[in-house]
Amino acid sequence: MSSSSSPPNCFSAIASGWLKLLFWGVWLWSCGGRAASTVKPGEISKVEDAQNFHIYYGQTFKVVKNAMDGHSYLLIQNNSRMASRTKYCTSRIKSFVIPLSNYSVDTDLFPAHFITQSDHPQACNFANFVPFSEETPLQRAEWIKFLGVFANVESRANQVYNAIKENYLCLNQVAINKTKSFKPIVAWMEFYDGVWSFTQEALKLKYVEDAGGENVDNSINKMTYNISNPDDLDQLHAILCTVDVVIDGTYTSEPVNYTQSTFLQNVNVEDHSCFAFLANQSLWRFDKRIQNSILDWFDGAVSQPQLVLADLIEALFPTGNYTSTYFRNIARGDGVVNIGADMCNRNSSIALDPTILPCQ
Ligand SMILES: *[C@@H]1O[C@H](CO)[C@@H](O)[C@H](O)[C@H]1NC(C)=O
Ligand SMILES: *[C@@H]1O[C@H](CO)[C@@H](O)[C@H](O)[C@H]1NC(C)=O
Ligand SMILES: *[C@@H]1O[C@H](CO)[C@@H](O)[C@H](O)[C@H]1NC(C)=O
Numbered sequence: 566m567s568s569s570s571s572p573p574n575c576f577s578a579i580a581s582g583w584l585k586l587l588f589w590g591v592w593l594w595s596c597g598g599r600a601a602s603t604v605k606p607g608e609i610s611k612v613e614d615a616q617n618f619h620i621y622y623g624q625t626f627k628v629v630k631n632a633m634d635g636h637s638y639l640l641i642q643n644n645s646r647m648a649s650r651t652k653y654c655t656s657r658i659k660s661f662v663i664p665l666s667n668y669s670v671d672t673d674l675f676p677a678h679f680i681t682q683s684d685h686p687q688a689c690n691f692a693n694f695v696p697f698s699e700e701t702p703l704q705r706a707e708w709i710k711f712l713g714v715f716a717n718v719e720s721r722a723n724q725v726y727n728a729i730k731e732n733y734l735c736l737n738q739v740a741i742n743k744t745k746s747f748k749p750i751v752a753w754m755e756f757y758d759g760v761w762s763f764t765q766e767a768l769k770l771k772y773v774e775d776a777g778g779e780n781v782d783n784s785i786n787k788m789t790y791n792i793s794n795p796d797d798l799d800q801l802h803a804i805l806c807t808v809d810v811v812i813d814g815t816y817t818s819e820p821v822n823y824t825q826s827t828f829l830q831n832v833n834v835e836d837h838s839c840f841a842f843l844a845n846q847s848l849w850r851f852d853k854r855i856q857n858s859i860l861d862w863f864d865g866a867v868s869q870p871q872l873v874l875a876d877l878i879e880a881l882f883p884t885g886n887y888t889s890t891y892f893r894n895i896a897r898g899d900g901v902v903n904i905g906a907d908m909c910n911r912n913s914s915i916a917l918d919p920t921i922l923p924c925q
């Protein structure tokens with residue numbers, strides 16, 4: 566978490582993917598951005614899928630309740646009498662006068678904060694933005710509505726979320742239709758400190774299922790394998806002989822240098838002859854897009870899960886006629902893409918629309 570007194574560090578701003586989707590009108594990045602200026606009272610967002618925030622509407626105020634930490638944000642319309650009279654900054658409730666004129670997003674991965682008026686004590690200006698607390702891709706994406714309420718841009722947030730959700734569900738249906746007699750088996754695995762682990766993260770398991778695959782974790786009961794232990798290594802070897810697709814989520818500070826040979830070194834198995842995922846070139850990582858050394862997986866991919874799903878569908882049911890956004894195939898030698906533009910002072914005249922993929 567950034568220290569409360571330091572200025573926002575634009576170069577690693579996270580959540581920028583969300584902001585780009587959200588705001589119409591001239592959008593001036595200045596270590597954050599200006600919120601839209603049009604207020605259209607009466608537009609509301611309903612939380613349909615996310616579990617960890619709730620929105621309530623009054624005549625001149627809104628309350629956003631964050632179910633993760635029990636904190637509530639009282640958002641008071643700037644043209645109401647309450648705006649000048651009411652101010653909360655306690656451990657349970659903070660108030661904000663909205664629409665925010667501008668805000669910043671935190672420099673660290675998680676959580677992001679908004680900063681409103683600089684003359685207030687900093688802690689009172691921060692709101693916790695925690696899409697990562699949700700378990701499914703759509704639940705996370707719906708947090709665009711959380712951002713929208715602070716700027717009175719509910720209708721835009723609703724529009725973006727609806728488009729993303731519809732596309733995601735359609736792609737999911739396409740994937741289900743592609744599944745024939747059996748589903749491709751996917752091993753989503755990470756190497757850390759000499760040990761390989763098959764992922765147990767609900768989000769990743771859900772993505773694999775939604776893409777029409779089956780998680781290897783459904784068929785094995787041991788999740789971690791220490792490659793220094795010969796028994797573990799044998800078992801890992803055997804499991805890898807059964808899988809169709811491997812997603813290597815191993816952390817590295819230099820994604821550019823993580824190649825198939827890095828994977829093979831980490832697996833530490835001499836004989837790869839039974840690895841169908843190598844023969845079939847189906848070894849993937851989610852670090853294709855990098856922005857100043859932060860993976861866009863943690864930003865853009867969270868705000869646009871339909872792109873992640875489409876990538877996975879291509880990984881599981883290759884057409885060869887699709888360029889992935891977030892995943893790169895290291896068996897094929899795909900490199901990383903540095904999208905590294907700094908997020909400061911970027912000026913675009915319209916918000917980006919979410920990328921809606923052909924679905925048939
Ligand atoms: C409320 O905010 C809007 C949008 O920023 C602004 O145009 C308007 O002047 C503000 N009204 C008051 C009373 O501050
Ligand atoms: C953001 O708001 C603060 C406090 O209201 C103000 O001092 C600052 O100039 C604003 N920044 C931009 C870029 O509008
Ligand atoms: C999936 O298959 C069903 C039945 O064949 C078909 O009606 C439906 O349109 C397909 N959906 C998509 C998204 O391709």
Ligand SMILES: *[C@@H]1O[C@H](CO)[C@@H](O)[C@H](O)[C@H]1NC(C)=O
Nearest residue numbers: 757758759760791792793794
């Ligand atoms: C892996 O096994 C080796 C050899 O038994 C052991 O020294 C090491 O501590 C183990 N690593 C972990 C993370 O348990």
Ligand SMILES: *[C@@H]1O[C@H](CO)[C@@H](O)[C@H](O)[C@H]1NC(C)=O
Nearest residue numbers: 817818819820821822823827
């Ligand atoms: C990563 O690759 C670059 C370019 O090939 C090289 O200069 C650098 O030393 C590598 N870093 C590591 C840690 O291997």
Ligand SMILES: *[C@@H]1O[C@H](CO)[C@@H](O)[C@H](O)[C@H]1NC(C)=O
Nearest residue numbers: 809840841842844845882883
């Ligand atoms: C490679 O994939 C194709 C279909 O994508 C499948 O028919 C074939 O059996 C796979 N080969 C291996 C060695 O798994």
Ligand SMILES: *[C@@H]1O[C@H](CO)[C@@H](O)[C@H](O)[C@H]1NC(C)=O
Nearest residue numbers: 884885886887888922923924
């Ligand atoms: C490849 O994609 C393009 C554009 O979506 C489509 O027009 C074309 O028919 C596709 N080709 C194949 C072989 O699927």
Ligand SMILES: *[C@@H]1O[C@H](CO)[C@@H](O)[C@H](O)[C@H]1NC(C)=O
Nearest residue numbers: 591592593910911912913914
């Ligand atoms: C932003 O870009 C538009 C179009 O390129 C330009 O007309 C405008 O002057 C720019 N605004 C700023 C503040 O740079």
